[in-house]
Amino acid sequence: MSMHDVNRPICIIGLGLIGGSLLRDLEYRDQEVFGYNRSTSAARSAIKQGYDVSDDLDTVLRRAEERGALIVVAVPMHAVGEILDRIVELAPSCGITDVVSVKTHVLDMIRERGLESRYVGGHPMAGTSESGWENSRRDLFHRAAWAITFDYAQELDARGERVPQSWIDVFTDVTKMAKLTSAEVVPVRVEAHDGAVARVSHLPHVFAEVLAVVGDNGGILAQSLSAGSFKDSTRVASTDPDLVRQMLEPNAPALVDALDEALALLQETREKLASAHPDVSELTDAGFRARTRLEARSGARKESVSPVKISSRPVIRLHVGAPRWVAQLRQAESLGGRIDVF
């Protein structure tokens, strides 16, 4: 076990695209990991591939409790409450994280059950339009942002109270787990997270669905004439529609805000196009500048010629639990920075 390993076994509940890919990465890195999948056939397929997987939730959770595992909740939003109830009953002392794309709603469920002191929320910003164990793969999270929430520590810090060591240990282990997948850990509070992903993930999903429908309304001629711009901009519309609902609906308040911003811009553009002298230069200039900034700031730098890509996210080195460490988390959040813990 190296210094990068997580100091306890990891138990993944739900082995779809995200949970399954995490299981593969952790196993590959020799991290002790086991998991549960509701689907018997998917569980069997995973066992055949040599993974420590079961379709019996209670047994898996009891084992997590016995081994003091860190539990990763990796089921769709609608199933999270039920899983948390089982954890309360069968794994009452385990640390908990999750990989669900909307964090406010999960934190509400955590609070309802009094689990805040052993919960650190997570959300890896990676995925494909496919889903399920059969599409999971190693290296899905490579260089992706892995958002990790710290609302509990922030609340205690604001009241001048000390963050308990047990929560610090969960935070440290979730961070290490994410790093084992080569993701970049970005600390963020749930409200800031949900507002940001409404803009950069959930709104793009809504737009992709709408574009697909409007394109399809043009019939087979429009489909035949569609090229790269249409395919790219509608790609995520091929995601399982139920999974898309599980992202959009729980984040409705933040998504409505983002959508209202977008609607104002679209309405303005519509009026300009409908005028006697159409001029959309304001939109095209603003969009171009925004996209240029995005390229400069997100993930690995494209222009790097070195085979070792350099992340453009600033790095904050953090001594977890040391004085002012929560202030450092806030600073990292404000910069979209990644953290290194030691």
Place this chain on the structure above:
Amino acid sequence: MSMHDVNRPICIIGLGLIGGSLLRDLEYRDQEVFGYNRSTSAARSAIKQGYDVSDDLDTVLRRAEERGALIVVAVPMHAVGEILDRIVELAPSCGITDVVSVKTHVLDMIRERGLESRYVGGHPMAGTSESGWENSRRDLFHRAAWAITFDYAQELDARGERVPQSWIDVFTDVTKMAKLTSAEVVPVRVEAHDGAVARVSHLPHVFAEVLAVVGDNGGILAQSLSAGSFKDSTRVASTDPDLVRQMLEPNAPALVDALDEALALLQETREKLASAHPDVSELTDAGFRARTRLEARSGARKESVSPVKISSRPVIRLHVGAPRWVAQLRQAESLGGRIDVF
């Protein structure tokens, strides 16, 4: 010269991404081709690479006239009128095509100058977010739809008049030229073309600009958390904003129609999200079905395991100029089908 070669030299006016890539393809296929670029440095670069290129428009057009070339107008929309004026003066007997993304406006300019009988509009549905000669490359049009307009033939046909052989020859040569680039030729009238591209190309550009702006409004945290869905859906916002304007503004009427459809869907989705029980299942189901149909119908089939990809566009074999050939063009248009001429 094989049966696939065009029976006259090809003269390309404007060697940006599209014109430059066409020049490279045609030269590679041993088609006689020469061209003009306004930029002296880009023209020099092309000459150094062995291409027959000049930055002197008048000389190039006089040579086109002497050689009976087919002229391809490959400049941005705002420069088309000026180029057509020079063609009227210096190349009064050449056949003309173009590669501009909006066809109604070009056809208006053609009609103003009385050039209908020697004009066949074109629009290759290919591109990248880059522009200029330096980004042009071979095989840009491989398997892309290359829309070719036939309004002139349709009008004569509707009046029971014969389409002149000279126009038929231009139509045949434009078709052959497109096929030399491995594109798939889709016949379409200008109004149907502009309506379709408003849906599948221009609206995606507007959406990409808006998404880039709304994402950017989330600051560097949102940029840091953005992943594949955001990058794909904003990719075309990195296109030169002036080139985007040259596409959107001349197609304003059709784009407003597509935008109004999209706005109605977005507004409905916004109300559903803002309700007490957010439910966007109608949108996600419709988007998923639309996207699935698109995948089945556009371009090469993804699921094909054969290295020789099969186009999913139906093929209409056409004896150009034979009885009912214009009716066959209308049929191909209604199916988004590609044509083979002989």
